Amino acid sequence: MDKKELLEYTFQKIGSHIATRAVPARLNNDPEFDPEKAAQICHWLYRLGGCDQALYDKAVNDFIDYSLEFLKLQAELESAQRYHFSSYKKLQEEIYENPEVMENRYLNGLYLTQALWINHHKMLAFFIKKFCSGLDVQGKAVEVPVGTGIYAAEFAARNKDWLVEGYDLSPSAVDYSKKMIPIISPDKEVAVFEKNVFDLPDDKKYDRIICGELMENFEDPHPLLEKLGKLLNEEGKIFLTSSVWAAAIDHIYLFTKVQELRDVLSSHFKIEEELALNVFQNKKPEDEKTPINYACILSRRSEEPSQD
Numbered sequence: 001m002d003k004k005e006l007l008e009y010t011f012q013k014i015g016s017h018i019a020t021r022a023v024p025a026r027l028n029n030d031p032e033f034d035p036e037k038a039a040q041i042c043h044w045l046y047r048l049g050g051c052d053q054a055l056y057d058k059a060v061n062d063f064i065d066y067s068l069e070f071l072k073l074q075a076e077l078e079s080a081q082r083y084h085f086s087s088y089k090k091l092q093e094e095i096y097e098n099p100e101v102m103e104n105r106y107l108n109g110l111y112l113t114q115a116l117w118i119n120h121h122k123m124l125a126f127f128i129k130k131f132c133s134g135l136d137v138q139g140k141a142v143e144v145p146v147g148t149g150i151y152a153a154e155f156a157a158r159n160k161d162w163l164v165e166g167y168d169l170s171p172s173a174v175d176y177s178k179k180m181i182p183i184i185s186p187d188k189e190v191a192v193f194e195k196n197v198f199d200l201p202d203d204k205k206y207d208r209i210i211c212g213e214l215m216e217n218f219e220d221p222h223p224l225l226e227k228l229g230k231l232l233n234e235e236g237k238i239f240l241t242s243s244v245w246a247a248a249i250d251h252i253y254l255f256t257k258v259q260e261l262r263d264v265l266s267s268h269f270k271i272e273e274e275l276a277l278n279v280f281q282n283k284k285p286e287d288e289k290t291p292i293n294y295a296c297i298l299s300r301r302s303e304e305p306s307q308d
Contacts, residue, residue, distance in 0.1 A: 247291070
């Protein structure tokens, strides 16, 4: 099955389930949707399973389950006014260290959102256009957590003389990304390790840091931002994504509006560029208590001294 056929097949499958039946129309009606890129992302996953149709079908079903879980957890959030988990330790035990969750709906589902959730699709395009081009010939980059590996791989594929690393505390994510990255970036290796970001030595400096949806997974986001500041070179930049009032099984810290998130980030870094996207089409990014996907590029604040 070629890439175009695979995307059409994927649309047919997700269009038959109540949780995802509106997805194909929303994608096709958005002028920023790139069907060629979406087809490529789906085909990478198809290749990850050895072009086995049954394995790809399972991955698509994982995406459907992931989407259904979002709707259920979002309804729970609207009712309880808090996320499902309140303890990082419990989250780590029940999700990140649980292969039953990570190796099924979580990783496959999260990966396919880059093709099939319009906001995640736009954020990946923003990352590629704004963060991966026009760089020095050589440098050091890291993704924490590496997750599915798609962001680290997209960066590495465009910056072949850079040293690129990825860290994740989930053994399942490490294994998944080690298999996925060579498919996306066959000509550039990414070194992936099982390690917590807080265990990286402060003198290990990077010119580019990628940090996707991690700060809301802690009871307090400030220690993470402080750690990223210590790992960032003086002229370095960070690509960071987060969520506002958007439920996921691994979210703990709850932002109720975009400005709260900006205020937290601005206490550590300068926000150079940002992308704030409302999940529900009848809402706006600046509305309070509505799910928002957020991406930004950060640099050191001018008054901040280097942290050695």
